[in-house]
Amino acid sequence: MIGNRYRILCTAIVTVLVLSGAVAGYEDDSIIVFQSERDGNMEIYSTRADGTGLTRLTDHPGADISADVSADGEWIVFSSDRAGTYNLFRMRLDGTEISQLTDSSGYDFYPSWSPDGEQIVFQRSGGGDAELVVLDVESGDETVITDNNVEDLMPDWSPDGEWIVFVRGNVGGQHIVVTRPDGSGCDELTGVHFVQGAPQWSPDGSQVAFYRDAGDRNADIYVVGADGSGERRLTQNTAIDEFPIWSPQADAIAFWSMRFGDADIFILKLDQEGSSPVHLDRSSGWDGPTAWVSAPDS
Numbered sequence: 550m551i552g553n554r555y556r557i558l559c560t561a562i563v564t565v566l567v568l569s570g571a572v573a574g575y576e577d578d579s580i581i582v583f584q585s586e587r588d589g590n591m592e593i594y595s596t597r598a599d600g601t602g603l604t605r606l607t608d609h610p611g612a613d614i615s616a617d618v619s620a621d622g623e624w625i626v627f628s629s630d631r632a633g634t635y636n637l638f639r640m641r642l643d644g645t646e647i648s649q650l651t652d653s654s655g656y657d658f659y660p661s662w663s664p665d666g667e668q669i670v671f672q673r674s675g676g677g678d679a680e681l682v683v684l685d686v687e688s689g690d691e692t693v694i695t696d697n698n699v700e701d702l703m704p705d706w707s708p709d710g711e712w713i714v715f716v717r718g719n720v721g722g723q724h725i726v727v728t729r730p731d732g733s734g735c736d737e738l739t740g741v742h743f744v745q746g747a748p749q750w751s752p753d754g755s756q757v758a759f760y761r762d763a764g765d766r767n768a769d770i771y772v773v774g775a776d777g778s779g780e781r782r783l784t785q786n787t788a789i790d791e792f793p794i795w796s797p798q799a800d801a802i803a804f805w806s807m808r809f810g811d812a813d814i815f816i817l818k819l820d821q822e823g824s825s826p827v828h829l830d831r832s833s834g835w836d837g838p839t840a841w842v843s844a845p846d847s
Contacts, residue, residue, distance in 0.1 A: 576599050577597070577598040577599055577796070578597050578598070578599070578844040579597065579598045579796060579797050579798075579841060579842065579843050579844055580595050580596070580597060580598070580618075580642075580841070580842050580843070580844055580845075581595065581596055581597070581598050581794075581803060581814070581829075581838050581840070581841050582594070582595050582606075582616050582618055582625065582838070582839050582840040582841070582842070583595070583596070583616075583814065583836060583837055583838045583839060584613065584614050584615070584616065584836075584837050584839055585835075585836055585837075586835065590609075590610060590611070590612055591612040591613055591614050592605060592606070592607045592608060592609070592613050593605075593606045593607045593613045593614075593616045593625070593627055593644075593839075594606060595642075596829075597844070598796070598801075598803075598816065598829075598841070600829055604643075604644075605644070606625070606640070606643070606644035607627075607629075607640070607644060607647075609629070609631050610631070611629050611630045611631030611632075612629060612630050612631075612635075613627055613628075613629045613631070613638075614627065614628050614629070614658075614839075615627055615628040615658050615659050615660060615839060616839045616840055617660050617661050617662055617839065617840050618642065618662070618840040618842045619662045619666045620662060620664045620665075620666060620708075621666060622642060622842055622843065622845055623641065623642060623666075624639055624640070624641060624642070624662075624666065625639070625640050625641070625642060625840075626638070626639050626650065626660040626662060626669055627639075627640070627660070628657055628658050628659070628660065628671075632649060632652075634653065634654060634655065634656060634675075635655075635656040635657050635658060636649060636650070636651045636652060636653055636657050637649070637650040637651040637657050637660050637669065637671060637684070638650060639686075642845065650669070650684060650686065650689070651671075651684065651691070653673060653675075654675065654676075655673050655674055655675030655676060656673065656674040656675050657671050657672070657673050657682075658671065658672045658673075658674065658703075659671055659672045659702070659703045659704060661704055661705045661706045661713075662706060663706050663710055663730070664706065664707075664708055664709065664710045665710065666686070667685065667686055667687065668683055668684060668685055668686060668706075668730075669683070669684045669686060670682070670683050670684075670694075670704045670706055670713050670730070671684065671704065672701070672702050672703060672704060672715075673693075678697070678698060678699060678700050678701070679700045679701055679702055680693055680694075680695045680696060680697075680701050681693070681694050681695045681701045681704050681713070681715060681728075681732075682694070683730060692731075694713075694728065694730070694731060694732030695728070695732055699717055699718050699719060700716075700717070700718065700719055701715055701716070701717050702715060702716040702717075702746070703715055703716050703746055703747050703748065705748055705749045705750055705757075706730070706750075707750050707754050707775075708750055708752060708753065708754045709754050710730070711729070711730075712727045712728070712729065712730075712754075712775075713727065713728050713729070713730055714726070714727045714738070714748045714749075714750060714757050715727075715728070715748065716745055716746055716747075716748065716759075718741065720743070720744055721743055721744075722741045722742075722743070723741065723742060723743070723744055723745045723746070724737050724738075724739050724740060724741045724742070724745065725737070725738040725739040725745055725748050725757065725759055725773070726738065727775075736777075737777065738757060738773050738775075738776075738777040739759075739761075739773060739777070739780065742761050742762075742763060743762055743763055743764035744761070744762040744764075744768070745759055745760065745761045745762075746759065746760050746791065746792070747759055747760055747791065747792045747793060749793060749794055749795060750775075750795075751772075751795050751799050752795055752797060752798070752799045753799060754775060755774065755775055756772050756773065756774055756775060756779075757772065757773050757774075757775065758770060758771070758772045758783075758793040758794075758795060758802055759771055759772075759773070759793065760790060760791040760792065760793060760804070762789075766789065767786075767787060767788075767789065768789045768790055768791050769782055769783070769784045769785055769786065769790050770782075770783045770784045770790050770791075770793045770802060770804050770817070771783060772802075783802065783817060783819075784804075784806075784817065784826070786806070786808060788806055788807040788808040788809075789806065789807040789812075790804055790805075790806045790807075790808075790815075791804060791805060791806075792804055792805050792837055792838065792839075794838050794839065794840060794841045795841060796816075796841050797841060797842060797843040799819075800818065800819055800820065801816050801817060801818045801819055802816070802817050802819065803815065803816045803817075803829070803838045803841055804817070804826075804838070805835075805836060805837045805838065806826075809828075811835055811836075812835040812836055812837060813828060813829070813836055814828075814829040814836045814837070814838050815827060815828055815829060816829055
């Protein structure tokens with residue numbers, strides 16, 4: 550349990566993104582939200598997927614991480630220790646109107662919006678194994694939907710609202726699992742492997758992207774069908790590739806990779822599997838994408 554929490558916190562620590570013009574090979578005005586430690590503490594930023602339009606969204610001495618964007622593109626939920634322990638906060642897509650959503654003595658990470666924007670599922674650690682909690686945004690009511698003696702981690706709500714995908718197990722034995730939003734109907738999508746993480750639904754809900762480390766510190770990006778079929782490996786590199794996110798059109802996946810020594814952001818175009826992914830990041834340090842959404846209407 551301690552090792553897994555250490556991994557969660559370490560993979561959340563990211564640094565500067567220095568962008569210099571549009572990125573060759575991916576021209577799109579959609580928005581990638583990412584976390585970066587460019588000024589000595591973790592903040593949330595956004596950029597267009599072509600590498601232009603860098604915008605800092607948070608500016609606080611606390612650490613701001615694990616951002617997710619609501620389906621209507623209006624709100625960002627994120628985790629922050631600005632009030633002490635890690636709790637959930639909400640802000641507009643432009644970084645305004647920040648408000649606190651949870652007030653826990655534990656550690657609230659990896660929030661994911663329901664498609665209607667009325668609820669948020671997240672991982673709560675502290676005082677035992679990590680469990681999944683569903684928050685009603687308007688009332689503030691919380692419902693714990695998992696309760697067992699293993700870690701339940703990194704949830705993501707399906708686009709149709711019917712399922713939540715997450716990681717279950719401890720380091721040395723984890724699998725990707727789906728459950729109904731009330732915690733019923735759990736089913737495995739993958740077998741047990743040393744480390745698996747960051748499952749995310751494709752925009753149409755037909756696939757789930759995730760990373761897998763077989764125990765050799767060589768994590769790669771995979772996808773599997775929503776019914777557990779058709780698993781395939783998308784990256785195969787000697788460096789670590791983790792934390793995939795889908796493009797709004799489902800034609801690409803962004804992830805962070807250690808290919809050049811530090812964690813940089815890369816974009817893999819799915820119609821060019823086998824080719825080198827686009828290197829979005831131009832800096833040293835750690836950078837991590839957390840959400841990818843269509844550009845707001847003008």
